Amino acid sequence: MTQRTTMRRWLRKGLAALCALACAAGVAACGSGGSDDGDVIKVGIKFDQPGLGFKKSGTYEGFDVDVARYIANQLGYTDSQIVFKEAPSKQREAMLQNGDVDMILATYSITDERKKAVDFAGPYFVAGQDLMVRANDDSIKGPQDLNGKRLCSVTGSTSAKVVKDRFAKEVQLMEQPGYAECATALLSGIVDAVTTDDIILAGLASASRGKLKVVGKPFTEEYYGVGIKKDAGSKEFATKINAAIEEMEKTGEWERAIENATEGTGYRPNPKYNPPKPDEGE
Structure with a gap:
């Protein structure tokens, strides 16, 4: 065996080991991420709420899903780079704190108690x-x-x-x-x-x-926010999300998303509060 052949085999083994290590660390160049560089955004939604967050035959639909996609697109992610994860109500704070998701849009009302554990962008909708x-x-x-x-x-x-x-x-x-x-x-x-x-x-x-x-007689106000992890970068992240929400409202995409989500019901969001301006629920 020549020295050159030995060197080539050593290099191949070294590259294989390096790639295996990178894959284990989540580097998507060796994996099956949503893009060539593996850059994805993980979004928590409900899987069982028709019109809001609903998983159907491997696809996701609803108003929360539409808002999440719009925000992600404005942040620079393509649809294929969005990874949706189920976010049950009782697990939302833990999912953000543990880094399981980057943001949560799951009929997540902004409250003082929740703001002790996580930060919020928005609101993007006011329900009653x-x-x-x-x-x-x-x-x-x-x-x-x-x-x-x-x-x-x-x-x-x-x-x-x-x-x-x-x-x-x-x-x-x-x-x-x-x-x-x-x-x-x-x-x-x-x-x-x-x-x-x-x-x-x-x-x-x-x-x-x-x-x-x-019935159409709401008797409370619930400010839906985008939940994000409370850390040093959360304020900047929230500012970017709020800019995306405002853009969605200006372009008419917000209203179209509401209409698609509630088609045939005659439902109209309370115009006194909707569409909301981000930071109103803070």
């Missing part, structure tokens, strides 16, 4: 707690009509508590693990109404194909 009923039911026109009625909300949600504390102390509460289960209970007549944020209800009503409707 509302009610959803069967399309042929005109007996419930607001939360004050719920006394003696059966109401469904998600286990651990504060929505039902707001109704009981402020409007209808005699309401019968049924809790389910998710709003899809509440919608099923409503369709089958087990409950008379479902309560949560109006845009979540609008997405469910849209998926029902005309069998359910949103």
Whole structure:
């Protein structure tokens, strides 16, 4: 074996070992990242909320998804560089703190308590707690009509508590693990109404194909923000995200995203608060 052949084999082995080490460290030149350089942005969304964040046959759709894509594109990422991850409500702060995602758009209301753990950009939408009923039911026109009625909300949600504390102390509460289960209970007549944020209800009503409707009398304000990790660079990151949100609103893409998400429901966001100016919820 010549010295030149030995050198070539040594170089090949060395390069293979280096590439293996790089792949283990997440360098996408050796992997299957969304682009040649592997530069991706990881975004937390809901997978089970029609009209907002919904995973369907390996694709993702909904208003939160559309806003996330727009922001990512404005930050310089192509659609193929966006990695969507499921962000259940109870895990959102931990996912940001652990670096599992770069930002979260998952009906994530900005609150003082949450701002102790994470930072926010936005808001990009202001929702209001509302009610959803069967399309042929005109007996419930607001939360004050719920006394003696059966109401469904998600286990651990504060929505039902707001109704009981402020409007209808005699309401019968049924809790389910998710709003899809509440919608099923409503369709089958087990409950008379479902309560949560109006845009979540609008997405469910849209998926029902005309069998359910949103009452349209919101009685709270929920400022949806883009959750980001609280660190030294979060202020600069939030500024860039806010610029993207403002651009989306100016171009009309924000309004089109709302219309696509709630098509057929007659839903319109409260014009008193929408579209919001970023930093309003801070």
